[in-house]
Amino acid sequence: MSALKTLSIVLLLVALQLGLNFNTCALCADTSNYRLHVQAYAGRSESIIQRTTSVDKAEYSRSGLVWSLRVIAQPDHLLGLGFESGHLHFSTLNVKKDATLPEGSTMSLTAIPILGIFTMEKYGLELSGGVGTFYYRAELDSPGSITTSADWEIGWTAGLAYRFNLAHTWVVAVDSRYYTIPERSVSTLSAGLRVEYQWWY
Amino acid sequence: MTVLLSVLGCVLACNSCDSELRVLVPDAAVLDTLVNSVSLPAAAMSQLDGVYLVRSGASRFGDTVVLKHDGRALSMFCQRNSAYMVLKVGLRNNTILCAGYWRFAQGSQTGAALLSIADSSAQSIVNGHRPERLMFRGSIGASERVGEEQITLEYLRALHGQDSSQASGQVLIIAHRGGGRNSDRLPFSENSVELIKYASKLGAQGVEIDVRLTRDSVPVLYHDENLNTRLVDGEYMVGPIGNYSLAQLRTLARLKNGELIPTLQEVLDAVVDSTDLRAVWLDIKDVAEVQNVIPMQQAALKRAAALHAAGLRDSLEIFFGLATDDIYQAFLHRADHASVSSVCELGVDQVLAANSAVYGARWTLGGLESTLSDLHARGKRAYVWTLDQPEFIASFLATTQYDGILTNYPTVVAYYNYVRP
Numbered sequence: 001m002s003a004l005k006t007l008s009i010v011l012l013l014v015a016l017q018l019g020l021n022f023n024t025c026a027l028c029a030d031t032s033n034y035r036l037h038v039q040a041y042a043g044r045s046e047s048i049i050q051r052t053t054s055v056d057k058a059e060y061s062r063s064g065l066v067w068s069l070r071v072i073a074q075p076d077h078l079l080g081l082g083f084e085s086g087h088l089h090f091s092t093l094n095v096k097k098d099a100t101l102p103e104g105s106t107m108s109l110t111a112i113p114i115l116g117i118f119t120m121e122k123y124g125l126e127l128s129g130g131v132g133t134f135y136y137r138a139e140l141d142s143p144g145s146i147t148t149s150a151d152w153e154i155g156w157t158a159g160l161a162y163r164f165n166l167a168h169t170w171v172v173a174v175d176s177r178y179y180t181i182p183e184r185s186v187s188t189l190s191a192g193l194r195v196e197y198q199w200w201y
Numbered sequence: 202m203t204v205l206l207s208v209l210g211c212v213l214a215c216n217s218c219d220s221e222l223r224v225l226v227p228d229a230a231v232l233d234t235l236v237n238s239v240s241l242p243a244a245a246m247s248q249l250d251g252v253y254l255v256r257s258g259a260s261r262f263g264d265t266v267v268l269k270h271d272g273r274a275l276s277m278f279c280q281r282n283s284a285y286m287v288l289k290v291g292l293r294n295n296t297i298l299c300a301g302y303w304r305f306a307q308g309s310q311t312g313a314a315l316l317s318i319a320d321s322s323a324q325s326i327v328n329g330h331r332p333e334r335l336m337f338r339g340s341i342g343a344s345e346r347v348g349e350e351q352i353t354l355e356y357l358r359a360l361h362g363q364d365s366s367q368a369s370g371q372v373l374i375i376a377h378r379g380g381g382r383n384s385d386r387l388p389f390s391e392n393s394v395e396l397i398k399y400a401s402k403l404g405a406q407g408v409e410i411d412v413r414l415t416r417d418s419v420p421v422l423y424h425d426e427n428l429n430t431r432l433v434d435g436e437y438m439v440g441p442i443g444n445y446s447l448a449q450l451r452t453l454a455r456l457k458n459g460e461l462i463p464t465l466q467e468v469l470d471a472v473v474d475s476t477d478l479r480a481v482w483l484d485i486k487d488v489a490e491v492q493n494v495i496p497m498q499q500a501a502l503k504r505a506a507a508l509h510a511a512g513l514r515d516s517l518e519i520f521f522g523l524a525t526d527d528i529y530q531a532f533l534h535r536a537d538h539a540s541v542s543s544v545c546e547l548g549v550d551q552v553l554a555a556n557s558a559v560y561g562a563r564w565t566l567g568g569l570e571s572t573l574s575d576l577h578a579r580g581k582r583a584y585v586w587t588l589d590q591p592e593f594i595a596s597f598l599a600t601t602q603y604d605g606i607l608t609n610y611p612t613v614v615a616y617y618n619y620v621r622p
Contacts, residue, residue, distance in 0.1 A: 053436055053453050091436060100448045107437045107453070138439040140449060147416070147449065149440035151427055183430060 033076040036199045041175055042067040043192020047090045050185065053107075057096040064089025066177070066190040072119055080119040084130060084157070087112055088179055090186055105142040109186070111135060113179060115157060126173070128159040134181050155181040161194060171196040226388045227302050227345045231313040234300045238291025244329040246270040246290065249297075250363065251335075251356050252620055258341070258352035262303075267619040268337075269360065271401035272477060275299055278404055278616035283307045283591060285612040286314050287402045297323045303341055306385070306612050312343040316352065331356065361621040372598060373480055373605035374614045376405035377587050378424060379468075381609050383431060383457050390456035391432070392422035394463045394471045400478065404615025407480030407518075408472075409586075409607055412465055412494060414487050419447040420465035420494050426486070432457060443487070465494065469501035473508065473517065481519045482544055482561075482584075482607070491531040495521060495541055502542070520544040520559055529555065544584065552581060559605070564588045568601040577602065588614070 047062040068086025090109040095101050115132035137150040161175040173194040180187035250269050255262055263281030270276070270290070277286035288301035297318040304311035316339035318326060325332040335356035342349040362371050378391035380400040387403075389396035392411055400408050411424040421442070425431070428438040428445075435454035442450070450462050465483075472478050483494060498519045505517035523529045523545040532538050538555060545557040549572055552560045560576055560583040562569060573583050584605035588594055594610075595617045597603060608614050 049436065055452060093437070098452065100452045109437060109439075136439055138437040140437060140445075140453075147444055147446070149428075149444035151429075151440045185430070 034201050035074045035080075036201070037070070037072040037074060037080065037082070037171075037196050038198075039070040039072065039173075039194050039196045040067070041070070041086070041177070041192060041194040043175065043177070043190040045089060045188045045190035048187040048189065049090055049109075053093060055093065055095050055098045055101060057098065059094040059096065061092045062090070064092065066179075066188065066192065068113070068177075070117055072117065074119070078120045078122060080121070082117050082119075084115045084117045084132075085113060088134075088188055090188055102142050102144075105140065107138065107140050110137050110139070111153075111155075111179075111181065112137070113155070113157065115155075117157075121163065124163045124165075126159075126161040126163055128161070128177075129157065131156040134179075136181060136184065136186075153181045153183050155179060163196070169198055169200070171198060226304070227311055227313055230345050231300045231315050231347050232289065234298055234315060235289055235291040235293075238293035238298055241290050241292055241297065241327065242329075243272060245326050246272065246275070248326045248329065248331045248335075249275055249290075250360055251331075252358050252360060253337070253354040254357050256336075256353035256355055258350060258354075261341075261350065262352070265357065265620060266354065267360065267616050268354070269404065269615065269619060274301070274402050276402050276404060276612070276615075277303075278612050278619070280591070280616055280620075282310075283610060283613050285403070288314060288316065292323070292327060295320060295323055297326060299337070299339070306610050309386070310343070312341055312349075313345050313347045314341045314352075315339045315347045316354070360619040362619065372603065372614075372618055373407055373584070374405050374611050374618060375407040375409055375480060375482060375584065375605050375607040376400045376403060376611040377409050377607055377609045379408045379410050379422070380405060380611070385609060388458070390458040390460050392424060392463070393456050393458070393460040394468055395458075395460055397468060397478075398471060398475055400611065401476060403611045405478070405611040407478055407482065407605070409482040409484055410465075410468060411484045411486060412490055413442050414489055414493065415442065415447045415450060416444055417446045418489070418493060420490060420497065421447065421450065422463050422465065422468055428454065433462070465497055469497060469519070473501055473505045473514070477515050479515050479517060480605070481517070482522060483520060484522045484524065485528055488525075488527045488531045491528060491535065495535070495537075498541070518542060518558070522561070523547060523551070523555060523557065524561075546586075549576065552576070553579070558582060559584050561586055561607075562603075564593065564597070568597070570602070573602040591617070 043066050045064050045066040066088050068084055070084040072080040072082035074080035088111045093107040095105040112135040115130040117130035119126055119128040134153045134155045136153045140147040157179045159177040161173040163171050163173040165171050175194040176191045178189050253266050255264055262279040262284050267278040275288045275290050283306040286303040288299035291298050299316040301314055303314045316337040322332045337354040340347045340351050380396040380403055381387050383391050397408050410422050412420050413423045415421055423442050426441055428442050433454045438454045472481055502519055508514045509516045521541055521543040523532055523543050543557040544559040544561045545552045545555055546561040562583055562585050564585050576583055582604040585603045586607035588606050589609050591613050594614050598617050606614050
């Protein structure tokens with residue numbers, strides 16, 4: 001059922017794109033062959049993660065903010081290659097009352113991705129993907145002490161964006177990204193906006 | 202967009218890998234057979250121990266099997282398929298009933314098992330005598346039900362070592378990580394109190410356990426340096442275990458089968474009070490443990506000695522593990538090191554310098570004939586680690602002089618050990 005729904009939505013999106021491809025674009029008409037994009041993205045995320053803590057009373061949240069910076073080199077074809085880093089939020093736990101942890105303790109789970117990225121763009125619609133490592137980090141903040149502990153994990157990302165050229169060098173995009181660390185069974189899905197500057201050379 | 206994100210997320214989540222290894226012990230309905238049965242006295246359980254001929258069921262379990270009780274349960278150890286059974290025992294209506302499960306130690310096959318001894322034979326056993334012809338009859342299944350395959354066992358002879366003339370050739374069976382690894386899909390997590398209590402049912406007479414320190418310097422049992430999904434569930438459990446306090450570990454982490462990460466104190470208390478294990482090998486991972494762990498070791502030994510003197514348990518040895526140079530050097534700096542029971546893995550010279558009771562030799566070193574003879578002449582012992590391949594286990598038992606075998610498969614070592622003539 002979910003696969004059928006996914007297919008329907010993807011087809012709808014493609015149809016939408018074909019109807020909206022007006023922005024492919026007089027603004028970016030240029031004789032240069034190569035582009036270097038610097039992309040800043042910020043979005044709201046919702047994590048897909050199984051809660052495995054047993055704190056008695058606590059506020060738990062899987063929502064958070066995600067931001068990232070990508071540098072993409074794009075030769076004179078569809079494919080661009082580059083790198084990404086940023087900050088991902090997976091979950092936060094605020095302890096209200098527990099037998100062993102002090103009241104007011106907070107825990108958060110975040111990651112810094114360091115990824116190799118490829119992008120493909122046509123008619124403003126951009127698909128992206130990447131693999132690499134995540135600096136996976138837990139912070140436990142109890143009154144009087146902070147515990148920070150981290151590890152490196154392998155993961156990947158996939159994204160879908162729609163780009164609007166504002167000027168010869170400036171682009172904005174609506175962007176949705178999925179990041180996952182399979183070893184930890186942790187994923188996050190985000191949607192947000194991207195601002196992009198591109199150098200032509 | 203929200204719908205797209207949600208649907209895409211669900212699809213990806215459902216398709217993500219689940220690397221968790223499930224426990225391979227059937228939730229056996231066959232245990233209902235033991236309802237309203239009574240326990241067998243220890244003297245009666247001892248009559249069940251022995252090497253048995255397999256009259257039916259040999260295709261799965263081989264021609265001969267070993268039955269051995271641990272006071273609470275009866276275990277069967279086999280050569281073929283590295284199979285074993287763990288059976289609870291009860292007496293009802295003049296019939297001895299043994300119900301539980303079988304499984305292949307190095308495979309995924311498992312199922313329920315039910316064996317019984319009827320009438321006059323059962324009565325003899327209850328009275329503490331082995332009948333002239335002792336037969337187990339029953340059946341096993343490949344699921345939670347029995348009845349798929351008949352099994353008949355006939356007593357052949359006593360176990361190796363039951364005869365007092367064989368006492369000098371005994372080999373201590375030591376289970377790695379408290380009984381085995383998580384990857385072996387045992388009923389309990391590695392390095393858990395629950396698995397250590399269960400280890401004797403797997404044939405172990407001793408356990409090796411891994412000791413690390415929490416941030417607040419509490420010795421706990423945990424193998425790896427880092428908290429990882431192979432060993433624990435816990436959303437906020439990332440990086441070295443030494444970054445976390447005991448309270449944080451207790452609240453936020455569970456071992457893979459749901460147990461708490463145990464403290465060393467809890468484990469030593471459980472070993473002394475709730476098991477008949479004869480040896481604990483402390484695999485020390487951090488040089489700071491030299492100061493923390495030895496007092497616990499001494500206190501547990503003292504309590505075990507008191508219980509032994511009162512006839513309440515077998516003797517117990519607890520060995521402090523010397524596996525790295527820094528731990529070895531810190532150990533030597535203790536004024537009392539010569540009186541601390543230790544197992545040293547670094548070499549024979551270091552064993553002698555530290556006055557270690559045991560040399561822990563890597564199995565790839567082979568039989569070490571002259572070395573072991575020399576150590577024995579000096580009153581030392583040697584345990585080999587970590588021996589898992591059945592053919593090597595058989596060979597080491599038959600041809601070397603090691604006093605103990607550390608293994609992930611105590612059931613396999615138990616078979617080859619007890620079946621020796």
